Amino acid sequence: MDLPPLPLDRASDVPLAVQLADAVRAAAVAGTFRRGDRLPSTRALAATLGVSRTVTAAAYEQLLAEGWIEGRRGAGTFVVGVPHGTPAPARAAAHPPAQRGPASAISLEPGSPCREALDPAAWRRAWRAxxxxxxxxxxxxxxxLAYRAAVADQLLRHRGLVVEPDEVLATSGTTAAVAELAALLPRxxxxxxxxxxxxxxxAALRAAGASVLPVxxxxxxxxxxxxxxQLDAVYCTPAHQYPLGARLSASRRLALVERARAEGFLVIEDDYDGELRYDVAPLPLLAALAPDVVAHLGTTSKVLTPTLGVGWIVAPPEIRAALLAARGAGARPAEAGQRVFAAFAAHGDLARHLRRLRRILGERRAETVAAIRTTGNPVRGDAAGGHVVVxxxxxxxxxxxxSALAARDVSAAALSPYHAPGRAAGHGIVVGYAGPDRADLRRALGALRDVLAEEG
Structure with missing residues (x-):
């Protein structure tokens, strides 16, 4: 690791080993050293500080005896952290902490990917490639190009949308894509x-100066x-509405594209959970029904991980050209995540992952719904994606x-904040079942079952 300054005063009467131990303690208390940080060997630290190895060895021995650091056979020396009872200096937070459960809480909040479904060997292969x-x-x-080709193949195989790689634009994710599209709309x-x-x-639409009209x-x-x-655009999640979980009916899909053509507005289709249906085949994409008035958005964050930070847009030619022109002076999607996704898709790992993901999420949804229904509460949402609504x-x-779930170390999202301010809100909780590991999910569902039974 890169060492923080460890000042040693050679003119002082205090032995160098004592000074060094004091400096390491001070860095641990200040938080410069954190629990789990690996320290250099005594030989390497001596060379860095320009002192004898006797000095560094004596300092480490003192810190070991006091419990500040610990040695692990074959691994090295590690910072244990500030010992219990030692006050750490207060730090002013740049932003107030989010009001969430403790760090140990199991999160049932929606939007997390399912790590259990990801084959570690395939994931490592993609990163190496x-x-x-x-x-x-x-x-x-x-x-x-390799990323856009992989997206085009996925859209064909899993969503029935026939596009060429040149018709696909890489993005930094759904919200970033909406922001790019919003920048093209009139103020x-x-x-x-x-x-x-x-x-x-x-929030992204308002930041771009748009007037947001809840429907x-x-x-x-x-x-x-x-x-x-007199609309300029409509944003919707027709595959699996977020957060209520319905899919846009066939009649409403046709009505929406007919109005878009007649009234001249753009439909922004966020294909949220589009690949993750496990009851029936998904309805055709709006982009397949009306490629002339629909901008189709997708992301890798739910099927793989937000770590990649990539998504895509398939839009009418004039919008695609305008997006490319605007990118010449603006933000561009990073290439690292694109390379990993393309490598993951190259040899069938993505297709195998999606099959496994649908199976696991189907099992998890069934377990979640069963736990909720034992309490007599209804469940809202199609058999798709990674969440339901109670x-x-x-x-x-x-x-x-x-609050009762939080007291049991389970974090869950309330439904009412998803409504626009000032509108009549529906009430409930949005239960995400994709993120926790299997054991945590079962513990959280037990807590949910108990709370719903107790609270009626």
């Missing part, structure tokens, strides 16, 4: 969004008949359930 490619000397504004553009819906997208959602998805007039009667019941 990506690392074997020499660094690029130039940047393709559209994204790496003050009127954009309809689902209510309840994806809060980060609404209600029911068990058939977005209520197309409730769309206001409707509750009112705001008070919602708050009590969320």
């Amino acid at each position: 990506a690392g074997d490619v020499p660094p690029a000397l130039s940047h393709d504004e559209a994204g790496l 003050g553009a009127r954009v309809a969004v689902e209510d309840p819906g994806y809060k980060r997208v609404s 209600p959602v029911d068990d058939e998805g977005l209520d197309v008949a409730a769309l206001p007039a 409707p509750l009667a009112d705001a008070a019941r919602e708050a009590v359930v969320v």
Whole structure:
């Protein structure tokens, strides 16, 4: 590790070994050294500080005896951390901490990928293959060709959308893609969004100067008949509405694209959980029905991991050209995640992963639904993706359930904050079952079952 300054005063009467031990202690208390940091060997530290190895060995022996550091056979010497009872200096936080459960809490909040489904060997192969490619000397504004080809193949095989790699644009994820599209709209553009819906997208639209107009959602998805007039765009999640979990019905899909063509607005199709249906085949993409008025968005964050930080847009030619022109002076999607995804898809690992992921999530959903229904509570949402909704009667019941779960070290999301401010909100909890490992999920479902039974 890179060492922080460890000042030694050779003119002092204090022995150098004592000074060095004091400096390491001070760094641990200040947080410069953290629990688990590996320290240099006594020989390497002596060479760095320009002292004899006797000095560093004596300092380490003292710190070992006091419990500041520990030696691990064959591994080295590691910082244990500030011993119990030693006060650490307070640090002012740049931002207030989020109001969440303790670090030990099991998260049932939606939006997490399922790590259990990911084959570690395939994941390592993809990273090694990506690392074997020499660094690029130039940047393709559209994204790496290998990545765009992998996305085009995935869209064909898993979503039935026929596109060429040249029709795909790499992005930094769904929210970033919405921000790019919003920048092309006129200032003050009127954009309809689902209510309840994806809060980060609404924030991105407002940041671009758009006027966000909430539209209600029911068990058939977005209520197309409730769309206001004079729109510039409509954002929706037709494959698995976030967060209520419905899919946009066939009749509403047709109505939406007919209105888009007649009224001249753009449909932004976020294919949330589109690959993750395990009850019936998904309905055709809006982009397949109306490629002239639909911008299709996808991401790798739910099927693999947000670590890659990549997604894609398939948009009408004029919008694609405008996006590329804007990228010449703006942010570009990073290439590292694109390389890993392309490598992961190259030899069938992605297809095998998606099959395994659908099977595991199907099992987890069945277990989650069974636990909830034993309490007499209904479950809302199609058999898809990684979450369901448990409707509750009112705001008070919602708050009590969320608080009672937190007291049992389980973090869950309330439904009402997904609604736009000032609108009549539905109440409940959004239960994500993809993120925890199997044992944690079962513990969390036990707590959920108990709380719902106790709180009615």
